[in-house]
Amino acid sequence: IMVYALTFGITKWATFLLGTYAPGVSSLLSPVLWGFNFIIGSVLATVLRVIFNRLRSMKVMTKQYQNNYLLSRISGLCFDLMIVTGIASIEINDISGLWGPFIVTILAGAVVTFIYIKYVTDRIYKGYEIEGFLSMFGMLTGTISSGILLLREVDPLIKFQN
Numbered sequence: 001i002m003v004y005a006l007t008f009g010i011t012k013w014a015t016f017l018l019g020t021y022a023p024g025v026s027s028l029l030s031p032v033l034w035g036f037n038f039i040i041g042s043v044l045a046t047v048l049r050v051i052f053n054r055l056r057s058m059k060v061m062t063k064q065y066q067n068n069y070l071l072s073r074i075s076g077l078c079f080d081l082m083i084v085t086g087i088a089s090i091e092i093n094d095i096s097g098l099w100g101p102f103i104v105t106i107l108a109g110a111v112v113t114f115i116y117i118k119y120v121t122d123r124i125y126k127g128y129e130i131e132g133f134l135s136m137f138g139m140l141t142g143t144i145s146s147g148i149l150l151l152r153e154v155d156p157l158i159k160f161q162n
Contacts, residue, residue, distance in 0.1 A: 003048060007041040082145050113140050131155050 011033050018026035018033075033040075055061035095102050117137050125132030131154055138147030 003041055003045045006044050007037055010040055010044075011037045079145065079148070083149055086143060086145060110141060113137060 014033055015026065015030040018029055052061065052065070056064065114137065117133055117140065121129050121132040121136060131151055134150040134154055135147040138150040140147075
């Protein structure tokens with residue numbers, strides 16, 4: 001919870017500073033900061049883990065407060081909520097009069113992306129072509145969370161962590 005609160009606070013503080021001192025840049029970067037705030041959270045979580053490990057090795061902290069099983073369950077729940085809210089945020093009214101071009105664009109983009117990603121991943125990801133293909137295809141045709149969702153379904157190491 002501390003990492004989530006710190007992530008929110010840092011992102012809120014950064015967007016406030018941008019809005020105050022660089023309003024033109026703020027309109028461009030603030031949505032990016034909020035969209036990629038998981039990077040800030042990942043960095044903070046890594047830093048806190050290093051600090052906790054150091055405090056334990058120095059015998060300042062005697063208990064291990066983070067539980068990997070519990071953290072895995074919490075991250076799985078948050079990830080599932082992120083997928084649901086991402087899908088729920090699509091405004092059907094925005095595309096209501098444009099179904100034809102919308103479907104053609106989706107199909108053409110999916111086919112071209114599929115062929116290109118299949119070609120690239122077969123050459124780059126030796127030994128884990130399927131995982132590389134599905135994660136890259138999901139990210140390039142949707143969002144990073146779509147790619148991770150597809151990766152979670154086929155990667156046996158991720159399945160056993162949950």
